[in-house]
Amino acid sequence: MMSGRCAACKNQRRRCPSDCIFAPYFPANDPQRFACVHRIYGGSNVGKMLQQIPPCLRDQAANTLYYEAQCRILDPVYGCVGIISKLSQEIQNTEIALAQIQTQIDCHKLQVQQPKDELNFNVLSTIEAESSFDVLQGQNRSAPEYQLPSQFPCFN
Amino acid sequence: MASSNSPCAACKFLRRKCQPECAFAPYFPPDQPQKFANVHRIFGASNVTKLLNDLHPHQREDAVNSLAYEAEMRLRDPVYGCVGVISLLQHQLRQLQMDLYCAKSELSRYQNLSITTTHGLIASESAAAAYHHHQNVSSGSSFGRDHHYHYHHHQFLPREQQVMRGFESGNNYDASLLAMNISASLGQLNQLQHQSAAGGGDDRHAANRS
Secondary structure (H helix, E strand, C coil): CHHHCCHHHHHHCCCCCCCCCCCCCCCCCCHHHHHHHHHHCCHHHHHHHHHCCCHHHHHHHHHHHHHHHHHHHHCCCCCCHHHHHHHHHHHHHHHHHHHHHHHHHHHHHHHHHCCHHHCCHHHHHHHHHHHHHHHHHHHHHCCCCCCCCCCCCCCC | CCECCECCHHHHHHCCCCCCCCCCCCCCCCCCHHHHHHHHHHCCHHHHHHHHHCCCHHHHHHHHHHHHHHHHHHHHCCCCHHHHHHHHHHHHHHHHHHHHHHHHHHHHHHHHHHHHHHHHHHHHHHHHHHHHHHHCCCCCHHHHHHHHHHHHHHHHHHHHHHHHHHHHHHCHHHHHHHHCCHHHHHHHHHHHHHHHCCCCCCHHHHHHHC
């Protein structure tokens, strides 16, 4: 039935079988959705990927493929990897800021513990220097779980 | 460029002769066969060729590397791919943002305590100094010692002002987080779809589904 074809079969100009793998995830009323994934992945690749996934997860897979395809169309060089790069950078910046604030808190705690007239700037400078060193080392310890490949281009 | 006896990884995989002008050769060296295998499996060679042809030559290496990364993530996680990575990083960032907010609150408590203590001491010392001045006009030794104590506190105040300025500027992180929120980016993508679509389909369903 011509009017019952999904967006994928309409795009491919073929009959849409009753067990079409695309039909549940690429409805006819949203042709842009399949057009995006087709442009980036190709229809047959999408079909193969969906075949390898349990049916209960195919909806999620189709959504994420669509999202990544949209990102790639908007940013043909980096796609959604650009977003990953930005997030990784932001995580690093936030970790540094957190370490700096923690250093200042530690300084204040020290002031509370020690008599005030015994403190001098030399002591505080030493604490800050050591804490800064810990910050630099901490950047490596608290790296994101997903390590970007070494050849990953730096997004700035 | 591929030499006559060393085809690039793409041509090796596709079992074809690697021409001197092979478009894949600069980006898929023969010592990285898995890179092209992954990209081919997810995107397909012809789609990669089309993508690269639409880019400037100086952009192609970055594009290939990001495609290779996406392909690898999709093969590791066939359901979520890179979106899973984005979700994880967003969660990590939110946690860190909360930690930072709590740390800033704790710091401001210490600073307020310090300022309050300093002002209280100054007020009490001033009152004491005024009392001593009235009681003992000629003797200034105790006042001198207290003045030295004030000096240490006055030294701390400018640093505290610097910290407060840093505290204010750190609030920009919240705006960055919102800008990179995956829901917001999907919303932007949907808005762009509305602008570019030529009356095809109901894009709100795409937004709701996402």
